[in-house]
Amino acid sequence: MAEHILSVKALTKRFGGFVALDSVDLQLGEGERLGLIGPNGSGKTTMINCISGALFSDQGTITFKGADITRLPAHRRTHRGIVRSFQIPRPFRTMTILQNLMVPMEYAAAQGGGDLETEARDILDIVGFRGRASENSGRLTQVDMRKLELARALAAKPQLLISDEAMAGLSSSEVDEILDILFKLNGRGVAVIMIEHIMRAVFRFSQRVVVLDAGRRIAEGTPAQIVKDPLVERAYLGV
Amino acid sequence: MRLGGFWGLMAAALVAGLAFATLTNNEYYFTAAYAILQALVMAIAWNILGGFTGYVNFGSAGFFALGAYATVALHKFLPSIGFAPPLVVYVLAGAVVCGLIGLATGYLTLRLRGVYFAIATLALAIVFQTFMNNWGYVGAAKGTSILTPDPPQFLWGYVSFSSYVKYLFVVMLLLALTAIVISRYIANSKFGRGLAAIRDDEVAAECMGVPTLRLKLISAAVMGALMGVAGAPYPFFATFVDPQSAFSLVIAVNSIAMPMIGGTAYWYGPVVGALLLGTAQEAISVTISSELNVFLVGVVLVACVILAPRGLVGFVNDMRAKAKGRG
Amino acid sequence: MITDPGLFLNTVVAGLLLGGFYTAVALGLSIAFGQLDIVNIAHPAFIIIGSYFAYLFGSQYGFDPVLTGIAMTPVFFVLGIVVYRVYYASFERTGQESLSGLAFFFGLMFIIEVTLILIYGVDYRLVPAPYIGVNWKIGVVDVPLRMAIPFAVSMLMTIGLFFYLSKTFIGRAILAVSQDRQALQLMGADPVKIKQVAFGLALATASIAGALLIIIGPVEPSINREYIGRAFAIVVLGGMGSITGTVLAAFILGIAESFILTYASPSWAPAVAFGILLFTLAVRPSGILGRQS
Numbered sequence: 001m002a003e004h005i006l007s008v009k010a011l012t013k014r015f016g017g018f019v020a021l022d023s024v025d026l027q028l029g030e031g032e033r034l035g036l037i038g039p040n041g042s043g044k045t046t047m048i049n050c051i052s053g054a055l056f057s058d059q060g061t062i063t064f065k066g067a068d069i070t071r072l073p074a075h076r077r078t079h080r081g082i083v084r085s086f087q088i089p090r091p092f093r094t095m096t097i098l099q100n101l102m103v104p105m106e107y108a109a110a111q112g113g114g115d116l117e118t119e120a121r122d123i124l125d126i127v128g129f130r131g132r133a134s135e136n137s138g139r140l141t142q143v144d145m146r147k148l149e150l151a152r153a154l155a156a157k158p159q160l161l162i163s164d165e166a167m168a169g170l171s172s173s174e175v176d177e178i179l180d181i182l183f184k185l186n187g188r189g190v191a192v193i194m195i196e197h198i199m200r201a202v203f204r205f206s207q208r209v210v211v212l213d214a215g216r217r218i219a220e221g222t223p224a225q226i227v228k229d230p231l232v233e234r235a236y237l238g239v
Numbered sequence: 240m241r242l243g244g245f246w247g248l249m250a251a252a253l254v255a256g257l258a259f260a261t262l263t264n265n266e267y268y269f270t271a272a273y274a275i276l277q278a279l280v281m282a283i284a285w286n287i288l289g290g291f292t293g294y295v296n297f298g299s300a301g302f303f304a305l306g307a308y309a310t311v312a313l314h315k316f317l318p319s320i321g322f323a324p325p326l327v328v329y330v331l332a333g334a335v336v337c338g339l340i341g342l343a344t345g346y347l348t349l350r351l352r353g354v355y356f357a358i359a360t361l362a363l364a365i366v367f368q369t370f371m372n373n374w375g376y377v378g379a380a381k382g383t384s385i386l387t388p389d390p391p392q393f394l395w396g397y398v399s400f401s402s403y404v405k406y407l408f409v410v411m412l413l414l415a416l417t418a419i420v421i422s423r424y425i426a427n428s429k430f431g432r433g434l435a436a437i438r439d440d441e442v443a444a445e446c447m448g449v450p451t452l453r454l455k456l457i458s459a460a461v462m463g464a465l466m467g468v469a470g471a472p473y474p475f476f477a478t479f480v481d482p483q484s485a486f487s488l489v490i491a492v493n494s495i496a497m498p499m500i501g502g503t504a505y506w507y508g509p510v511v512g513a514l515l516l517g518t519a520q521e522a523i524s525v526t527i528s529s530e531l532n533v534f535l536v537g538v539v540l541v542a543c544v545i546l547a548p549r550g551l552v553g554f555v556n557d558m559r560a561k562a563k564g565r566g
Numbered sequence: 567m568i569t570d571p572g573l574f575l576n577t578v579v580a581g582l583l584l585g586g587f588y589t590a591v592a593l594g595l596s597i598a599f600g601q602l603d604i605v606n607i608a609h610p611a612f613i614i615i616g617s618y619f620a621y622l623f624g625s626q627y628g629f630d631p632v633l634t635g636i637a638m639t640p641v642f643f644v645l646g647i648v649v650y651r652v653y654y655a656s657f658e659r660t661g662q663e664s665l666s667g668l669a670f671f672f673g674l675m676f677i678i679e680v681t682l683i684l685i686y687g688v689d690y691r692l693v694p695a696p697y698i699g700v701n702w703k704i705g706v707v708d709v710p711l712r713m714a715i716p717f718a719v720s721m722l723m724t725i726g727l728f729f730y731l732s733k734t735f736i737g738r739a740i741l742a743v744s745q746d747r748q749a750l751q752l753m754g755a756d757p758v759k760i761k762q763v764a765f766g767l768a769l770a771t772a773s774i775a776g777a778l779l780i781i782i783g784p785v786e787p788s789i790n791r792e793y794i795g796r797a798f799a800i801v802v803l804g805g806m807g808s809i810t811g812t813v814l815a816a817f818i819l820g821i822a823e824s825f826i827l828t829y830a831s832p833s834w835a836p837a838v839a840f841g842i843l844l845f846t847l848a849v850r851p852s853g854i855l856g857r858q859s
Contacts, residue, residue, distance in 0.1 A: 295668060295669070297607075297668075297672060347844060348844075350848075351847055354605050354668065355802075355847055355851075357605075357668050358605070358607070358794075358798050358843070359843065359844060359847065361607065361791075361794055361795070362794065362795035362798070362799075362839070362840040362843055362844075363840065365791060365792065365794075365795055365836050365840065366836065366837050366840050368836075369833065369834065369836050369837050372833055373831075373833050373834070488676060488679060488680075488788070488791075492672070492673070492676050495669065495672070496673075499669060530680075530683070530684050533680050534677065534680045534681065534684065536676070537673050537674075537676040537677035537680060538673075538677060540669065540672075540673040540676070541670055541673035541674060541677065544656075544666050544669045544670050544673060545652070545656040545670065548666050
């Protein structure tokens with residue numbers, strides 16, 4: 001059996017009396033493309049907050065590349081290769097696009113020296129920002145900010161990228177642009193967990209889909225299997 | 240500002256300062272210039288934690304006072320064991336002591352959200368003042384007097400100073416230029432980019448691999464050390480130190496107003512602010528009254544915060560960007 | 567000495583009286599910061615203005631300070647509205663609150679302190695009143711009137727404010743505006759106008775608190791800084807958004823300081839508030855009765 005790059009066991013998180021995650025398991029293979037879906041409030045964001053280190057879970061373990069990272073601070077997880085993009089983009093507004101990339105390059109990927117700029121321009125090419133390196137990041141369009149989020153995630157040299165609703169509110173062609181970038185990423189061997197509500201993107205992208213509802217994992221399978229699962233239908237339609 | 244141009248400017252400033260010192264003996268000029276340069280160092284110090292890192296600190300001037308008191312304490316202690324060290328020893332001591340205290344208090348306060356952090360630092364300054372009010376060794380509330388030493392000589396008498404104030408001016412000039420160099424170096428370094436990331440979005444910075452707590456602590460330590468450096472020669476300058484004057488509110492507001500007026504996001508913002516506000520204050524003190532000058536600092540700060548929140552430099556940059564957009 | 571019951575009782579009573587006064591000090595900040603999230607570091611400076619008004623009318627015309635404090639509340643109320651409108655136009659509307667707003671109030675505090683120094687100098691000022699210097703004795707306990715009167719006035723003011731906030735429409739709107747702007751708008755009330763009234767009320771309490779302050783002891787312009795730590799420690803310890811919490815925390819601080827004063831040394835008193843503030847922020851930032859933000 002192939003080694004899992006990420007192994008989450010019995011993850012539980014409570015906020016006061018509210019149980020956001022109830023003993024959830026998740027496994028991810030190296031280079032795998034996983035879709036994580038579920039209705040609003042099902043615990044998807046909490047899940048990735050726990051995996052990325054923005055929150056500490058109450059119970060359960062998280063293992064990454066064989067090491068237990070359950071209590072590791074967020075910036076150390078980034079060093080090890082777990083990178084997330086934010087649902088609402090959070091660029092470093094006083095810096096240029098290039099400088100935005102330099103921060104994760106210098107800190108997460110621990111890169112130094114002269115090849116920084118070349119690498120950065122490489123990444124800018126992937127997201128379609130060629131020639132825009134010295135543009136100020138504070139005044140970008142929505143889709144450009146999403147691309148910057150992904151570019152920054154790329155600059156951190158991830159082995160696992162968690163993309164949190166990177167396509168929300170975008171037009172159909174813009175969705176395809178983002179999907180394109182994610183495919184390119186995955187082509188370089190980066191495992192991706194995609195959280196999305198845009199189903200055609202999820203089904204096109206994912207090799208496997210996990211469904212959460214009310215903090216519990218209710219289904220798992222290929223996109224084709226999930227579409228037919230009555231439990232999933234009930235969760236979304238509330239029947 | 241490109242590297243060559245920057246060092247050229249620093250060299251020119253140094254030469255100008257030294258020429259000024261050689262050409263005139265007017266005590267007032269050196270006193271005024273010392274005050275402005277001291278304010279410049281403090282403005283740069285504040286800006287490291289306040290402007291670069293985005294943690295606005297209302298108690299940082301307390302470190303200036305601590306640097307002054309470190310000198311007072313050492314000046315009493317060292318001769319008793321047979322040492323009479325030169326000024327540079329006191330400056331180094333101020334840097335180390337205040338840097339360490341900055342680190343320690345940073346550890347206490349930097350986990351707090353922006354607003355609570357600011358309040359905590361203000362209360363912290365009052366605690367420092369309370370300690371100094373109670374410490375008999377340095378004179379407690381009544382304060383201590385320090386006799387003005389003789390101006391030193393260097394290079395076997397080849398370099399000498401006609402008055403101690405002139406010597407202090409040259410020392411502070413060197414310290415100010417060093418502070419500017421340090422500040423610019425930080426701004427353009429990996430460390431500086433990490434600080435800017437923390438300022439722009441601390442959560443995102445942490446997720447991009449920036450060890451935020453560690454960087455904030457270093458930032459606080461540097462701020463403390465530079466403030467301590469500004470305060471260390473103060474007892475020799477003022478010849479009298481008591482908590483009331485060392486922890487003076489004017490000094491505190493100046494160290495915030497100057498970077499804010501100049502522009503906190505840039506290393507040259509505090510320089511601009513300090514030179515402008517400092518000279519204006521001296522001019523007003525001399526021509527109208529020193530009380531009015533103090534009042535004006537407050538008014539200027541409030542006006543600046545309301546009308547030009549990114550400071551003069553930010554304002555000019557915005558104007559330039561707008562013009563470019565139209566052109 | 568610690569085992570002396572008379573001293574112990576006196577310390578407790580002194581702490582309670584002090585706590586009552588501290589309630590008056592913190593009430594305005596509890597409204598401005600606790601309810602409206604406006605970090606008014608200048609609130610103690612406004613209190614000192616109140617003290618100087620009491621001094622002015624007390625020394626010139628012989629007016630009782632409490633009367634002056636009450637009489638000046640409309641002036642302070644209007645002042646509060648003006649300050650809030652400037653703050654709103656410059657910061658709240660553009661969403662830049664926290665840091666620039668802080669600098670704004672810091673600058674205000676500075677201007678107030680310096681103006682007072684310009685007018686009155688740094689000497690301590692007193693106000694003459696018939697009850698200052700009078701001590702009641704209840705059993706073994708000393709009750710100085712200069713503490714008891716402020717305690718009583720402060721409690722009356724607190725109860726009055728409490729009723730106003732819970733019984734009148736505007737009062738309840740003020741409590742609501744901190745929690746749900748939209749619901750308020752749907753009810754037909756303008757959030758900005760409500761906040762304006764709230765801030766005006768906050769400053770109005772400063773008028774009375776200032777008068778009480780100068781009854782308790784002499785006043786000079788830089789005292790305001792001592793009270794910044796105290797006021798914020800109280801509001802944070804009590805919990806943001808809870809008037810009851812503020813009252814509770816004020817008494818806790820009063821008693822703590824009283825014990826340090828009696829059993830340790832008076833010059834350490836300012837450090838008590840700071841210690842409480844730091845401790846609360848480290849251990850339970852939402853305070854005793856605060857809402858989870």
